[in-house]
Amino acid sequence: MLKEIVIKDFRSEKGVEHSDITLSYELAGPSLGSAPIVVVNHALTGNSSVTGEKGWWNKLISDEGGIPLSHYTIISFNIPGNGYDGRESTDPESFSLKDIASLFIKGIESLGITEVYCIIGASMGGSLTWQMAHLRPQLAKKIFPIACDYRASDWLLTQTLIQKQILANSSDPLRDARIHAMSCYRTPQSLNVRFNSTQEEQEQLYDVERWLLYHGDTLKKRFKLSAYKVMTHLTYSIAVCKTALELAQIHSDIHMVSIDSDLLFTHDRAVDTYNELSDIKNNITLDTINSIHGHDAFLMEYEQLNRIVKPYFPTL
Numbered sequence: 001m002l003k004e005i006v007i008k009d010f011r012s013e014k015g016v017e018h019s020d021i022t023l024s025y026e027l028a029g030p031s032l033g034s035a036p037i038v039v040v041n042h043a044l045t046g047n048s049s050v051t052g053e054k055g056w057w058n059k060l061i062s063d064e065g066g067i068p069l070s071h072y073t074i075i076s077f078n079i080p081g082n083g084y085d086g087r088e089s090t091d092p093e094s095f096s097l098k099d100i101a102s103l104f105i106k107g108i109e110s111l112g113i114t115e116v117y118c119i120i121g122a123s124m125g126g127s128l129t130w131q132m133a134h135l136r137p138q139l140a141k142k143i144f145p146i147a148c149d150y151r152a153s154d155w156l157l158t159q160t161l162i163q164k165q166i167l168a169n170s171s172d173p174l175r176d177a178r179i180h181a182m183s184c185y186r187t188p189q190s191l192n193v194r195f196n197s198t199q200e201e202q203e204q205l206y207d208v209e210r211w212l213l214y215h216g217d218t219l220k221k222r223f224k225l226s227a228y229k230v231m232t233h234l235t236y237s238i239a240v241c242k243t244a245l246e247l248a249q250i251h252s253d254i255h256m257v258s259i260d261s262d263l264l265f266t267h268d269r270a271v272d273t274y275n276e277l278s279d280i281k282n283n284i285t286l287d288t289i290n291s292i293h294g295h296d297a298f299l300m301e302y303e304q305l306n307r308i309v310k311p312y313f314p315t316l
């Protein structure tokens with residue numbers, strides 16, 4: 001069930017005063033205050049429904065998964081403007097990812113929470129995890145930034161510019177932007193192995209084309225254009241700090257997870273961040289998901305993800 005908190009008098013990084021911002025969120029697992037708290041940050045087209053039958057991360061957050069729902073209280077906020085709570089943004093570029101992190105921290109504090117067990121997120125949700133921990137180094141005992149970066153790489157900025165151009169210039173912007181984005185979320189190998197240049201009889205299009213168009217159409221049905229613009233801008237605005245060394249101020253145990261074939265948040269960047277940080281910080285790990293699928297492996301390779309995460313979520 002969606003709950004709401006109103007954040008009063010918020011000044012954005014752009015310097016705009018917002019008298020009130022409604023933050024919608026969901027709770028799952030044991031009631032608040034009765035178990036360790038896990039904050040889950042959603043990715044580009046995700047939302048606060050992370051667990052249960054329709055939860056987008058229910059294979060990770062469930063008693064069969066890496067984070068047992070019977071032992072951990074889950075809090076997940078919707079990024080304002082993602083449309084899941086029925087609210088639309090009138091200015092998709094009004095907030096940066098740092099603003100969103102500040103809002104989430106204010107939301108957590110307004111629930112009377114001073115410390116959480118873990119903050120976890122993947123993709124933009126992973127960058128948001130870095131950002132929250134950087135703003136409040138003692139808020140979480142552990143953080144899991146997955147398939148993400150603490151700073152938008154030039155490659156990521158290239159992709160977000162292409163996305164923004166499509167959104168501004170296409171006659172079918174959401175569908176076309178999603179089709180392009182799929183080429184960053186998967187890999188050549190993933191598509192080649194899956195489709196093998198096949199084409200059904202009587203069909204004009206190759207199977208891969210029909211699959212891409214299907215993804216474009218599906219997103220159009222469940223997502224608003226303004227929400228996609230908000231999320232694209234937030235991806236562009238990932239800028240926690242200038243160097244990995246500045247992340248050392250984070251007190252939390254840091255458990256990075258990267259995907260070896262990720263074409264969006266590339267693995268080499270995660271390795272560099274880990275190498276720089278582990279020279280000066282002891283409580284940091286980097287695990288790698290081996291996959292041919294690329295970025296979306298954080299939504300596909302659950303055997304590996306659960307195996308990586310599970311040891312850090314004891315049930316004793």
Ligand SMILES: N[C@@H](CCO)C(=O)O
Pocket residue numbers: 043044045046122123124185296
């Ligand atoms: N498939 C993911 C990729 C971006 O993280 C999404 O749509 O959110």
